[in-house]
Amino acid sequence: MSNMKLVDLERKLIAVARANPPSDLVPPTFEKRIMALINGGPVHDIWAVWAKALWYAAAPCVAIMLLFSGWAFIESSKTNQTPTIDLAQQLDNTLLAAVDQSNDSNR
Amino acid sequence: MERTEAEIIAAVLKGDAASFEPLIEKYSPRVFATARRYARRESEIEDIVQEVWLKAYQKLKSFRGEAPFEHWLMRLAVRTCYDFLRSHQRNREAVFTDLTEPEDDWLERFVHQPGAAREDSDAARQLVQRVLQQLSPPARLVITLLEIEDRSVKEISKMTGWSVPLVKVRAFRARAEMRRILAKIAKDKYL
Numbered sequence: 001m002s003n004m005k006l007v008d009l010e011r012k013l014i015a016v017a018r019a020n021p022p023s024d025l026v027p028p029t030f031e032k033r034i035m036a037l038i039n040g041g042p043v044h045d046i047w048a049v050w051a052k053a054l055w056y057a058a059a060p061c062v063a064i065m066l067l068f069s070g071w072a073f074i075e076s077s078k079t080n081q082t083p084t085i086d087l088a089q090q091l092d093n094t095l096l097a098a099v100d101q102s103n104d105s106n107r
Numbered sequence: 108m109e110r111t112e113a114e115i116i117a118a119v120l121k122g123d124a125a126s127f128e129p130l131i132e133k134y135s136p137r138v139f140a141t142a143r144r145y146a147r148r149e150s151e152i153e154d155i156v157q158e159v160w161l162k163a164y165q166k167l168k169s170f171r172g173e174a175p176f177e178h179w180l181m182r183l184a185v186r187t188c189y190d191f192l193r194s195h196q197r198n199r200e201a202v203f204t205d206l207t208e209p210e211d212d213w214l215e216r217f218v219h220q221p222g223a224a225r226e227d228s229d230a231a232r233q234l235v236q237r238v239l240q241q242l243s244p245p246a247r248l249v250i251t252l253l254e255i256e257d258r259s260v261k262e263i264s265k266m267t268g269w270s271v272p273l274v275k276v277r278a279f280r281a282r283a284e285m286r287r288i289l290a291k292i293a294k295d296k297y298l
Binding site (some may be wrong): 005006007008009010012013014015016017018020021022023024025026030031033034035038042043048065 | 108124125127128131132135136137139140143144149153156157161162164212216218220224226231232235236239250255257258265282285286290293
């Protein structure tokens with residue numbers, strides 16, 4: 001198809017769109033639905049709010065994980081022993097300190 | 108005696124939410140027609156219009172009454188439709204080899220006898236939709252407002268919040284994008 005034809009086709013399609021405006025039909029009782037939403041205030045779907053919060057929390061969690069991984073990597077390359085294990089162990093100890101303490105006090 | 112729009116809006120702002128209903132009744136046809144230019148499924152169209160009205164109610168305080176309420180509302184509607192297009196960008200991947208038989212026939216007729224390709228046929232309407240769906244959101248918005256609705260650059264600038272030079276740049280790019288899409292149809296079909 002030549003360029004001339006393409007321009008003509010473009011014009012023709014625009015003319016088609018102009019000649020066929022979309023319908024302005026409104027579904028029955030649509031305004032009542034909107035008024036119900038307005039009068040009822042914001043509708044809170046608890047699961048949607050929870051899912052949204054989890055979704056928002058995902059990025060900071062990944063960022064923290066990357067930060068710790070980077071830190072562990074840098075520390076291990078600095079000391080050159082088996083510090084990754086040490087650091088992992090230390091991290092474990094720190095995270096599980098509360099549980100360990102409660103176990104000790106139960107004994 | 109019937110209240111004026113300014114009186115209705117003042118009543119809503121004073122806390123009489125029920126007064127908002129006549130505005131919804133009066134302007135919903137226009138908002139629906141606008142939404143139908145950008146979305147196809149009725150459920151999506153209703154969601155867009157619902158969002159427009161909820162935003163209109165929440166932001167009514169920002170309506171200063173300098174321009175008619177209808178203009179303010181249509182600005183809100185166009186911006187909501189644009190947000191809808193941007194959030195559904197991935198859906199614009201229809202392939203042109205999927206042209207239906209009537210669309211194919213219409214194109215064939217146009218190539219051989221442009222005058223015989225009728226503007227009011229279903230095939231022509233579907234083909235227009237197919238092309239518009241392929242456009243990027245800014246291109247679709249600008250082609251719709253500028254070429255199909257025949258609005259001025261200044262009007263589009265007010266409706267979209269884009270500067271006048273930006274509208275011009277986007278219009279230029281939109282036309283180029285549309286020609287690329289049409290060239291692709293031609294290539295798929297005739298080369």
